[in-house]
Amino acid sequence: MTTKAANMRRLRIRRHARVRDKVVGTAERPRLAVSRSRRHISAQVIDDSSARTLVAASSVEADLRRSLGQGGGGNVTGAQAVGKLLAERAKAAGIGRVVFDRGGFAYHGRVAALADAAREEGLEF
Numbered sequence: 001m002t003t004k005a006a007n008m009r010r011l012r013i014r015r016h017a018r019v020r021d022k023v024v025g026t027a028e029r030p031r032l033a034v035s036r037s038r039r040h041i042s043a044q045v046i047d048d049s050s051a052r053t054l055v056a057a058s059s060v061e062a063d064l065r066r067s068l069g070q071g072g073g074g075n076v077t078g079a080q081a082v083g084k085l086l087a088e089r090a091k092a093a094g095i096g097r098v099v100f101d102r103g104g105f106a107y108h109g110r111v112a113a114l115a116d117a118a119r120e121e122g123l124e125f
Contacts, residue, residue, distance in 0.1 A: 012104040013104060016104030023101045024048050024099070025048040025049075026048070029097050030048075030095060031047075032046075032086075032099065032125060033046055034100075034111055034114060034115075036103075037074075038074060039072055040074065041058070041073045041074075041111075042060065042073075043057055043114060043118075044056040057085040057089060059072055059078045059082050064078075064082065075110070076109065076113040078110075080113050080114065083114035083121070087121030090123055097124045098124070
């Protein structure tokens with residue numbers, strides 16, 4: 001018998017597989033992949049043609065953890081900080097346009113906050 005958490009994870013992985021069939025990152029327009037857990041959120045800009053991570057940001061990073069305080073990356077404020085940092089790093093690397101990959105997560109809450117913060121910093125998707 002499976003637990004509710006195991007079933008939810010299995011369903012999220014199935015959703016992510018459907019999304020990944022359609023969303024592919026190229027050198028001109030890499031994929032912005034979001035991953036979240038209960039405590040943290042992370043995002044990567046990936047070029048799937050060369051299978052390389054170009055830029056990454058996470059709430060686990062020491063400088064973000066200090067600035068976020070006790071709540072860490074497990075809230076909307078943390079997700080906004082990660083989105084802003086990721087967009088700044090992408091701009092510095094010469095990346096202006098990306099394809100958004102929500103990773104099977106609902107586009108709501110922390111995932112939407114990260115995306116909105118990245119858009120506000122000038123990343124197009």
